Every structure is written in C-alpha cells, then in structure tokens.
Amino acid sequence: MPHIAILNRDAHHDLRVRPHGVNQPEDRMHFVPVVVGEFGHLVTHYPILFAKDAETGAFFAGAMLGFEPGENLFAAEPPSRDVYRPLNLQRVPFFTSGDNIAIDLDSPRVGTHADGQGLFDETGGPSPYLQGIMGVFQQLVPGLERTRAFIARLLQLRLIEPVTFDLTFDDGRTITTDGLYTIDQDALRGLPDEAALALFRDGSLHLMSLMIASLKQVPQLARRKNDQLTQGFSGLSGAFG
Numbered sequence: 001m002p003h004i005a006i007l008n009r010d011a012h013h014d015l016r017v018r019p020h021g022v023n024q025p026e027d028r029m030h031f032v033p034v035v036v037g038e039f040g041h042l043v044t045h046y047p048i049l050f051a052k053d054a055e056t057g058a059f060f061a062g063a064m065l066g067f068e069p070g071e072n073l074f075a076a077e078p079p080s081r082d083v084y085r086p087l088n089l090q091r092v093p094f095f096t097s098g099d100n101i102a103i104d105l106d107s108p109r110v111g112t113h114a115d116g117q118g119l120f121d122e123t124g125g126p127s128p129y130l131q132g133i134m135g136v137f138q139q140l141v142p143g144l145e146r147t148r149a150f151i152a153r154l155l156q157l158r159l160i161e162p163v164t165f166d167l168t169f170d171d172g173r174t175i176t177t178d179g180l181y182t183i184d185q186d187a188l189r190g191l192p193d194e195a196a197l198a199l200f201r202d203g204s205l206h207l208m209s210l211m212i213a214s215l216k217q218v219p220q221l222a223r224r225k226n227d228q229l230t231q232g233f234s235g236l237s238g239a240f241g
Contacts, residue, residue, distance in 0.1 A: 002104045002105075002106050002107070003104065003105040003106040004095060004097070004102050004103070004104055004105075005102060005103060005105055006097055006100045006101070006102045007094075007100065007101045007102060007103050007119070007130075009120050009124045012103070012119060012120075013119075013120050013124070014112060015103070015110060015111070015112070015118075015119055016110075016111065016112055016113050016114075016116025016117060016118055016119070017093065017103075017109050017110055017116050017117050017119065017129070018109045018111075018113050018115060018116045018117070019090075019092075019109065019117060019129075024092070024107070024108065024109070026089060026092050027072060027075055027089075028070045028071070028072050028075070029065065029072060029089070030064065030065050030066030030067065030068060030069055030070065030071045030072060031049075031051060031062045031063070031064055031065070031066075032062055032063050032065060032086045032088050032089060033060050033061065033062050033086075033088050034048065034061050034062055034063050034086050034087070034088065034147075035061070035087065035139065035140060035143025035144060035146065035147045036061070036143060036146050036147045036150050036207050037139050037143045037146065038084075038086065038087055038139070038143070039207055039210040039211070039214075040210060041084040042063050042084060042086065042210075042214065043210045043213055043214045043217075044084070044217075045063075045074075045083050045084055045217065046063035046064055046065060046086075046214065046217055046221070047063070047064040047214050047215055047217045047218050047221065048061060048062070048063055048064075048210065048211045048214040049061070049062060049064055049163070049180045049181060049182055049211070049214075050062070050151070050160060050180070050181035050182065051179055051180055051181065052179065052181075059151050059155070059160065059181065060147070060151070061147055061150075061151065063086050064180075064217075064218075064221065065221075066221075066225070067165075067167065067175050067177060067221070067222075067225060068175065071225075073221060073224045073225055073228065074224075087136050087139055087140050087143075088140070090132075090133075090136050091133060091136045091137065091140065092107075092109070093107035093109045093110055094133050094136075094137070096137055096140075096141060101130075101133065101134065101137065117129035150204055150207055153199070153202075153204055154183070154204070154208075157187070157191065157195060157199075158184070158187055159183055159184050159187050159188055159208070160181050160182070160183070160184060161181060161182065161183075161184035161187070162180070162181055163180050163181060163182040164176060164177055164178060164180070165177045165180075165218055165222075167222050167225075169222070169225065169226045169229050170226055170229065170230050171229045171230065173229065182211060182212070182215065183208045183211050183212050185212065188208065
C-alpha cells in the first residue's frame, strides 16, 4: 500500500522529487486517462480514445501511448520537450485529498535526492516545481467533471462506437487492439440539426472533431513501434553479423 500523506511545509520541507529518471509503472502505461481540456495538446501526438474502467464499466477518455499493456512508445529520459505529456503523468507522485495536495512518500521518486526538485523555498512557500504541480491539478480536478459530462452527452446521443486496429509490423508481429471506442461519425452526421447545434454551442462538437482528427496518430504510433522493433532487429543482426 502506498503511503499517501497530505503535503505539509513543516514535515516535508526537505523532501525532493525526481519527476524523471525513475522507471516506474506509470512510465510504462500504454493508455493514460486524460481530460477534455488537454485534447488540443494531445491531438498532435496521440490517438484520443475511450475505454471502459475494468471495475465500474464506466467510459473514460485516454491517450494511447502504446498498443500493449506495459508499452509506452514515448518513453525517453529525459522526456522530449517536443512531446506533450498527459497531465496524469505530469502529476506523479502527487494526488489530491479534498482541497489539499497529497504525496506518495513510498514512491521511489520521493526522497532527499540531490538531483530532485525541492517542494518549498526558503520562506516556506511552494517552489516553482510545486507551483507547476498545483497548476496541473487546477486543470485536472475540474477537467474530470467536464470529461464525465462530455461522455454522458455522447452516450445519451449514442455517438460512441467500438473501434479495432489491426496492425502488422516488419518483424512479422501482428496486433489487434480491443476494448477501445471512438466517435460514431455516421451517427454524428445523422443527428437532427437542433442536436448538432447544441453540441456546437456547448463545445462538444469541437472535442469530437479533435478525437476524430487524433485517429491520424494511429499510423504514426505504429510507425514508432515498427522503428523500435526494426532497430532492435538491426542491432541483433549486427551483434551476430
């Protein structure tokens, strides 16, 4: 069980956090929950899709970083500044507890590492790093409710449909994805004008257009995986050549 504690400037003044350079399960997530407020940043890097929570069966929105569990095709140390990182990755190892920010004290990212980011300055105020984390939660917390409302609206209008990607790579490997959902474009085009106008007015139509546009990232993601597979193959060939 993680040791989650509400952040306290007296108790945690000397703590430091290494946001990167620690290989943890969150760094290997292939599908990261996201909120609608970051769709505009995500669309140029990742497919944005829906999946169902394994426990509740409820839909949630996510960015696809890989095709298989444990695969993050964007993993790099340090992370590229040119690639947007979903808020749920940026926030680690922090959480919210009511109106407070909490931290996982058992996380290998947390300690007194000399190369870590301090949480408080000399006056006891939040450091620039902690201010950044606070900014992340200022987007995430209200974004969760907005995202739930967006999904509920789409379900009400039956605008979500399953989608499958069949992929073949140069090393002969094949992958068929399942459990993913996207916008039903035929159902969207078939909506009455009044319903379509309401989706335009409340911003849902724009969010759906971003999700549809993000599907162009699927072949880009496949190419990224193929490059990694073939690089590994080339390296293997060289080793035995």
